[in-house]
Amino acid sequence: MKTSVAVLAEKLGNNCSVWRSSTGYALTLEGIRLWGDQLGEARHDALWVCDPDDAEQLARAGASVAVACGEDENADALADRLFAKSGETAEILVAHTKSANELANRLMDVKEALDAWDAALTEEIIARKPLQNILEIAVKQLVNPVAVFDETSGLMSYAGEVSGDYQETIWGVVLDKGRAPVGYYTAEERTQISANIANSAVPTIIRPKRSPLHENLSLCINEDGQVLGMLAQVDLLAPFDSAQISLAMHVRDRLGEMFRTTIAGQHHRSPIGHTLRLLIQGDTVEERIVRYQLERKSWHINDRYCLAVMPLPDNSDSPYSNPYRAEIMLAYPGSIVIDQDRYLVILIHLDQSQPTASREEFIEMLRHRDSQDIPCGVSDEFEFLHARSAWRQARIAVREGNGNGRKGVSTYDDVFFSDFLHQMEQTTPLDVPLHPMALRIAQSERGDEVLSCIFAYVMNGCNVSRAARALYMHRNTLEYRMTSIQQRWSLDMNSMDEDELLRFALSCRLLMQQSLER
Template identity: 25%
Template sequence: MTPGTTGGGPGHVTLRQILAHDDDGVLRLLLAPAGQDITVRGVIIGDEGSARPHDGRIVLAAGLAPGLPDAPAAVREAARRGAVAVVLRESEEAPVPAKALAAAEECGIALLARAEWADWGDAIALLRSATAFASVGRGDLMADSAADGGLAALATATARHCRGSITVEDTQFRVLAHSATGPDADGVRRSTILGGRVPDGRVAELRRSGLLRALWTSDDVIHRPADGDSPERLVVAVRSGGEMLGSLWAAADGQQLSSDAVEVLRRAGALAVPHLLRHRLRESGTVRREAHALRGLLHGNGDQRAHLWSLGLPPDSPCAVVVAVQDTPADGPGPERTLEALAVQVTASRSTARVLREQDRVTVLLPVNDAGDPREALVLAGELDALAAGIPDAAPVRVGAGRAVTSGPEASHSYESALLVVRALSDREARRRDPSPVRHAGPGDVGPTVDALRMLDAVRPVWESCTGPVHELIRTDLAAGGDLVRSLAAYLEAGGDIASAARRLVLHPNTLRYRLRRARERFGVDLDDPDTRLVLALAVRLTEVV
């Protein structure tokens, strides 16, 4: 079957239906020369074979280079092979070029742009969901109720037909819809509806009994007889193709289920497919859109107030950014386990915080009460440090609390500050070799190191553009292993105290004196000259700073 279509129906949908179904703005229509009532029969991702026809399909131009220089040619080729529409990815830096629009107009093919926050999977899921809605059709009371009123109306209509109580759940056992609850409803149903999800104890019991395994593997309605206070139940999995989307449960509620309850629930399961697909699309789209907005806010890209609106945060409230960065582990638990634990901790303990989980870090945008008070961000940094330290065999995590800023649009400054704090912690640990290093801090705790890092970042281009004896010493010695550079670093950090520097290097003082003499004799570096010492101090720090 063509990706993006579903079984059990015509497998096609109009462009108008797709756009009407797109509540989250995954796609933006740029032009439709043949109108919006053209039929879309599936989706093609990129160029799936040079000779394959595209008859009636949407082409997702996934393989085009950034900037879309090849977009006009791709549009013409898709039209030549019979496609009805092309979707191009678009960003603020690379809008759809005018030549691509002209090519679409000339060829009579619709052209759409994918939202910057979305990915190609979202576009496929949108088409799949819209096609499922179109495939269900109308014509009976349950189908008409579901089409007009969504899952809640479907639950009510199903309950009326099977004479039971209905709940619709997703694969995480969250209740998406339910029918009215009668006075004779059992305690499990009441607690499930009131809590918005199936209680953990109930889920564990269903696993032990084998019912969940049967549900996950069966294509038909499963019957569970009444047992004590638990009434008779029917359950059916909701699937699209082989993908599990959720389940429908029918429970006897003070009366026997109807004789055709199995058929009713089977039909309701089929009608629920497009609604659960839409639920999944909205949920994944919300997560991706919020991640895009938070990333834009932290990096200072795009419309900052629009990003805050997407995150549901007031634009004029003080905030601070906290960043937890994990070293790349040589062995032991990977970053996924540790960083996921940190992200869950923030979500559970700070309802107003927004969390961005990336490959080697967790970044938190934390609303605070006072832009001049660093304590809230520091408290969170300490909590994350303690949690990470308690995970056995995990690679080290360093947590930096950025300075608090007066409003959300300034969050990028706090993010920059938090990253510098993390760098400062790493730099201090590497140079001091502290057996009990500090792993979390704010700008006030590591201020001199942060200032030094800023200055080193600023001076690096100057250093890299110059030449001279110090440059030759650094380049040559690093190529040979760096013993002399390390010796010079220890000597300078010890303020010229040979005995102290030798102890740190675990060398005899005479060995260190010999190395310093080599620097003078071989490279012409005079350690008695204050300018030379300054350049050397910067040079050895620049070779260590990451």
């Protein structure tokens, strides 16, 4: 692996070495070479180990040098002079050692250990080993505890010997609950972290106000602006040094290769989208992971949510045939959009504090789309962990609504009786569960009108006035009809117990639905 003078100086021990570099946190040095007169031109990707006499000439040529100096020499002054001679473009390391040979041997040992570490890390990644295994290797060079948050699933893995005083640090909660504490970062700190996502090449180092003696480092693992994961560390003795940041960035890049190949073709713009997919498929999801993901958006498991689904057309000319184009075109502010089984799924969080973020408003937004030719189904309100039931409701709303000739949006309320009727018909003949009197009335002339009056009357507590309003009918007209109905069919609904009355009313409604579909 490539290295830098910052990493080499840390491994040698900062008490015996100083360094200067213009490369920041980048690892640029391919190898360690002992300088000799027989070697011609100096390669710029190597660190040349030499005596002070040769160092100035190499520095002028722009080569990176490691210089052995005596205990009585001023290492800082020598490093500054050589760095200036290089035009401040090279990497300079000055160490108190007996000779260049001794320094070269020590540096080569350090480089060999780093190469072996990187090889082991890479081997685990290529073998697709669990993150925990990979981090147990990573922590051998990353001296502070290290964690990886897999943004596509919300999983958190960490490694390293946990020691020291973690109270009032992010790690005190992360190691206990598996997630960062809600509200740990201030708004300004969250803004800084968000800015880091847009520029993943730069590490984010934050010293939270709650723990001023500690620093948190975070590095985004992303591809084309999509965050795949997050590498995080905490330093108990702030500040982070350049060596640790450089090594952390190296681990981040290695993990990035694993994430990009492992998750290829299954990218989600939000980890909540991935969890939503798992719930829809009936997979097991850890509640603590769901809580962590939702709380990052200030959402909660027990909040109210609503699902809408739209079938993706097979017609390639349709702007919605490609799920990713459809996501962009149909996403609503604050929504989570995924595609599942050739359906586009839109999840909306119903914020109780905002009247505009209601199910009714969501349905109106859907109805005012330009694409009214595409059927759309909307579920009832639900809690997040019940997403599978909502997914079924929304699909039923599409199927039943489209089958009944509806255009645009159908809610589960709209199709409940149609779905209930079809499910009953698949298991038993309707003359078995339905009330016999309702069946007789349905077969008579103008039976639908009679069933409609009876259903409204029962559902309004056998109150003629309320039932008449529900039917948009004059009270006296309905009262006359109900008297005639009870006399003709020898009905005494006042003598029916609650169970029979409910069965009778439900039978009337299902038979009305059956008549509508003929």
